[in-house]
Amino acid sequence: MKKKIFALIVYALFWLVFFFAARLYFLLGEYSNSAELGFKILAGTFTHGIKLDISAIAYIMAIPMLVLLPSIWIRGEWFRYFMNIYTWLILLISSLIVVGDSVLYSYWGFRMDYTPLLYLDNPGEAAASVTALQITGFVITVILLTAGFGWLYKRFIDKMFSDPGVITYRISGTLVFMVLFGSLIIPIRGGVGLAPINAGTVYFSDNLFANHSAVNVVWNVGSSWFNRKPSVNPYSFGDLERSVAIRDSLAIKTDSVVYVLNTKRPNILLVILESFGNFLVGSLGGDSTTTPNLNRLSEEGLLFTNFYASGNRTDKALPAILSGYPAQPAVSIIKEPRKTQSLTSLVKILNKEGYTSSFWYGGDINFANINSYLISSGFRQIITMDHFSPDDYNSKWGVHDHVLFNTLRDSMAVMEEPFFRVVLTLSSHEPFDVPMEPVFQGKDDLTKFRNSVFYTDRSLGSFIDWAKTTEWWNNTLVVLVADHCRLSAPEDRVYSENVFRIPMLWLGGAIQNPGTRIDKIGSQVDFPLILLNQMELGGNFPFSKDILSEESGAFAFYVYNEGFGFITDSSKLIYDHKLGSPVVKSGSDPGYNEELGKAFLQVLYDDYMLR
Numbered sequence: 001m002k003k004k005i006f007a008l009i010v011y012a013l014f015w016l017v018f019f020f021a022a023r024l025y026f027l028l029g030e031y032s033n034s035a036e037l038g039f040k041i042l043a044g045t046f047t048h049g050i051k052l053d054i055s056a057i058a059y060i061m062a063i064p065m066l067v068l069l070p071s072i073w074i075r076g077e078w079f080r081y082f083m084n085i086y087t088w089l090i091l092l093i094s095s096l097i098v099v100g101d102s103v104l105y106s107y108w109g110f111r112m113d114y115t116p117l118l119y120l121d122n123p124g125e126a127a128a129s130v131t132a133l134q135i136t137g138f139v140i141t142v143i144l145l146t147a148g149f150g151w152l153y154k155r156f157i158d159k160m161f162s163d164p165g166v167i168t169y170r171i172s173g174t175l176v177f178m179v180l181f182g183s184l185i186i187p188i189r190g191g192v193g194l195a196p197i198n199a200g201t202v203y204f205s206d207n208l209f210a211n212h213s214a215v216n217v218v219w220n221v222g223s224s225w226f227n228r229k230p231s232v233n234p235y236s237f238g239d240l241e242r243s244v245a246i247r248d249s250l251a252i253k254t255d256s257v258v259y260v261l262n263t264k265r266p267n268i269l270l271v272i273l274e275s276f277g278n279f280l281v282g283s284l285g286g287d288s289t290t291t292p293n294l295n296r297l298s299e300e301g302l303l304f305t306n307f308y309a310s311g312n313r314t315d316k317a318l319p320a321i322l323s324g325y326p327a328q329p330a331v332s333i334i335k336e337p338r339k340t341q342s343l344t345s346l347v348k349i350l351n352k353e354g355y356t357s358s359f360w361y362g363g364d365i366n367f368a369n370i371n372s373y374l375i376s377s378g379f380r381q382i383i384t385m386d387h388f389s390p391d392d393y394n395s396k397w398g399v400h401d402h403v404l405f406n407t408l409r410d411s412m413a414v415m416e417e418p419f420f421r422v423v424l425t426l427s428s429h430e431p432f433d434v435p436m437e438p439v440f441q442g443k444d445d446l447t448k449f450r451n452s453v454f455y456t457d458r459s460l461g462s463f464i465d466w467a468k469t470t471e472w473w474n475n476t477l478v479v480l481v482a483d484h485c486r487l488s489a490p491e492d493r494v495y496s497e498n499v500f501r502i503p504m505l506w507l508g509g510a511i512q513n514p515g516t517r518i519d520k521i522g523s524q525v526d527f528p529l530i531l532l533n534q535m536e537l538g539g540n541f542p543f544s545k546d547i548l549s550e551e552s553g554a555f556a557f558y559v560y561n562e563g564f565g566f567i568t569d570s571s572k573l574i575y576d577h578k579l580g581s582p583v584v585k586s587g588s589d590p591g592y593n594e595e596l597g598k599a600f601l602q603v604l605y606d607d608y609m610l611r
Helices: 002-029 039-071 078-108 115-121 123-127 132-156 170-183 185-189 208-214 217-226 240-250 292-300 314-323 346-352 367-377 401-411 445-467 471-475 524-534 590-610
Strands: 267-273 302-308 356-361 381-383 419-424 476-482 501-507 516-518 555-560 563-568 571-576 581-587
Touching: 002 039, 002 078, 002 132, 002 170, 002 208, 002 217, 039 078, 039 170, 039 185, 039 208, 039 217, 078 132, 078 217, 170 185, 208 367, 240 590, 267 314, 267 445, 292 445, 292 501, 302 555, 314 346, 314 367, 314 524, 346 356, 346 367, 346 524, 356 401, 367 381, 401 419, 401 445, 445 476, 471 476, 476 524, 555 590, 563 581, 563 590, 571 590, 581 590
Parallel strands: 267 419, 267 476, 302 516, 356 381, 356 419
Antiparallel strands: 302 501, 476 501, 555 563, 563 571, 571 581
């Protein structure tokens, strides 16, 4: 049994060496990019990339570990022969991916995923795009890489899997290897945390090529294959050109902006509030007791009273708020670094204007691939739970919100202006674990949720009251906006309008007319364009509109997993794609809303697929 365990350890190290060699091969193949990184960042591609290497190795080890179990009971050299064939097969597949990726990267600018597999149905057309010399070089390199590591396997590992002819400890051995097989889930997931490993986990630099180099391309191809999306737009409702024209007519770009700021270059502090919904905000017609500080602050700023979330999760909210990119049903673009790196970035625009940018979150930033999105968006500094003491962690997600705000406050004692800081709270996420005595009595989820929101509201109010005493307050715009909402009552459905109605409040000394209410309908995707128009910068946000422009439309588009909602000031339409019909329609012309919503979704998903 010890011999088999030792053989498996050596086998895992064999694959670790292979993936290190594969990364080195990629860096050498992209020498012009690699030469600009410097030794520290080059080394970082290996030290950070090892996380995905280990995950890939665990996947590779799964089948041998499973097949090994009967070898404890059945004598013979059959397991050794199996390992020989299996290793050569995986080596060949991995070498094809590694070499193919190195060839394609210079054309594509991202690490290979499952996309090339789509061309296997027409190999002739694919081959027509390359020369005979390129094909020959590709084949020779694959053979050399496969044969080289195949020789290493035969020379040093093959004999370790031979059968000694003596079988002992059958029952205990079976139990041990069953436990070892089950434990593979830990390296496969990348640890025991909430967030499973993803490509963004190994992103560590503001240099996109360095982040790409850290990605294990074999893992990336496999992951993208098992999580692949439809190859045909499932929301093709009609002529695409007509749908594009409808989308363009909705997002009218005008110069008739109503300016609400007293400066064109304010400091910007954007606080994204986890799960805050209108039904808990008294100033928006909701509960008057859960968010007393937000209610109070609503009288001191610019309150958007008809504002909607783009989707129902944080990973859908971030691209909407920071890139003006709407959420998509059933999928989330933030989980695909190849696509998110092409999005317009509010952060990059502000960076070019001399802003110092940072993102603050007390949780695991690798959740849902958020890390890769933030890095590719251009944030110069990213603060996560790793920057805090474990003593301040709550039971599940990370540090408590008051710790996050206190640390943020301390960091702002001396800082460079102008700044763009984004803060994402987390305490009002399940399991609603907050460090205070309950204000509202009850053990149901809604009561626990209200207590957690009350706690975050209190932490936020204390921070804002302190911020008002600072010198930078008078030249600062503070934006409070929720990422999404949640079901608020038993009768609510996942698509209900109330689930997507969220607060947005602009505060700070940069506001011209505090106490103003903006009743025009808008959503998260409008935020970057609204802000940049106030700064006379503009930006390419084709799905956004400026609701502070007198000529812009008044509508909100949101999605849930199976459909969309399209809300205007005269009609409401919620469409379920699986049913093929509306589930809610009201107002003067919901049929027209259905036409607009379908066109918007069709263009959005077509854009998503082409990225």
